[in-house]
Amino acid sequence: MTDTQALVKTLDFQLDSQSDNEGLLYDATLEARWAYNETIRLAKEGMDWDAIPDRVADDADLVKNTTQRVVAKALGAIENYFEYDDFGQPSHTKDGTYPLRANYEEGYNLSLTDDGDVAFRISAKPYKHVKGVVEGDDAHLDILKNALTSDEWKIGTAEALFHNENAELHVTVTNTEQTVRDKQDSRTVVGVDVNEDNVALTALSENGVEDSLVIDFPEIKFERHCYFTMRKRVQNAGKSCMHDVLEGREERFVRDRLHKVSRHIVEWSQQFEKPCIVFEDLKEMRDSIDYGTRMNRRLHHLPFRALQYYTSYKASFEGIPTGWINPEYTSQRCPVCGHTERANRNKKRFKCKDCGHQDHSDRGASVNIAVKSMKKLDWNVPALNSLPVVRKVRRQASGAVDAPTVTHPTARGYQADGRVGVSD
Secondary structure (H helix, E strand, C coil), X not given: CCCCEEEEEEEEEEXXXXXXXXXXXXXXXXXXXXXXXXXXXXXXXXXXXXXXXXXXXXXXXXXXXXXXXXHHHHHHHHHHHHHCCCCCCCCCCCCCCCCEEECECCCEEEEECCCCCEEEEEEEECCEEEEEEEECCHHHHHHHHHHHHCCCEEEEEEEEEEECCEEEEEEEEEEEEEEECCHHHCCEEEEEEECCCEEEEEEEECCEEEEEEEEECHXXXXXXXXXXXXXXXXXXXXXHHHHHHHHHHHHHHHHHHHHHHHHHHHHHHCCCCCEEEEEECCCCHHHHCCCCHHHHHHHHCCCHHHXXXXXXXXXXXXXXXXXXXXXXXXXXXXXXXXXXXXXXXXCCEEECCCCCCEEEHHHHHHHHHHHXXXXXXXXXXXXXXXXXXXXXXXXXXXXXXXXXXXXXXCCCCCEECCEECCCC
16 A cells, blocks of 8 residues: 655746846846756766755855755755666756756745735845735635635745746645545546536546546537627627637636536546556647647637646545556547557547447547556556447536536447547
8 A cells, every 4th residue: 555645836937026126136147057057067977966956056146045956956866767777867068047946945935915815035146136026827726825824735846937028926735634545556547538518427447448428518618708709799890808808808718617527527436446547648739739720729728728727626635646648549449449540530430441340439538548548557557348438428518507507428439430429
């Protein structure tokens, strides 16, 4: 039996600087890059690792404990290199900025303002501070405010960095009273395939598929298109103030629906023995999208990562671990025979060109996600000679209720070649 893990969250925020020395933070990230490169160089030359932190801290124009945190991260990269059989040796010629790591109440500080905002103060250089307020997702802000006022939370190391030329602060917080079970101690893997208008779930154990479900949420796609059309009209009419109002309404609508869907995912997963929820790692997806102007707009703004984060966040508070797998070929692979071919999938219908297996394409992808995760955990993967009928849940477009309004099995209304297919 493996040990439980502390509930640790990394909260991402944008920095709204209210100092007259905003460029100081950027200069500090360049100095952090020098500290990282110098650490790697000295380690490669064979200097005693215990001597490196003081050596670099003496030469760096940074707060000493901040420099030591940067050095510790660099030495961690070297240690990881040795641990994995000399694969991927870190370079000491890194260019660009590098995250400025800092300890809470030493290199940076946070506080609540009278207006309910969270103010920051970052010691970018010795005796020189950058001040302002943090901005970000409501869920992240709620956790951070709780951490500042409750003994249940402990605020830890943070990183100030620049992403797409925008200043950000990533804060680590730990809940001292809750734990998350280790993934290796799970008994069921729940594969989650997130799509533009639905999310497909499959619970897989060493005994086979326990259950599967497809949750439709077409209202998100519909409402986003409506808001886009309205924004274009007010923009063409020269009413820029209405553009921002509509954009805010859209964000609140989508966020509300995603919270409800993510809650449904976690509640559904809880019925299985020691579940572990697994997603596709879609971090690099947007870089590879190029399907024309209209389709690019739709896909680049899909809330994939947001739904994954909300689900992971809620699962953590139920003690359920989450994991990530490589998304390669999950939508093209037959979950029964393993044959992989792009022609297997046609929109929402999947028909294997080799064995003839038919399925809801997104449900099939969720099965493949669960199988990949079991292999990653080094579990025994069961033979999937057949899969249970897909159940579908469709939410009301009005969003008036939080409960499913229609539930039916996939077999209803459609059958082909003697095999159960999809109903829509």
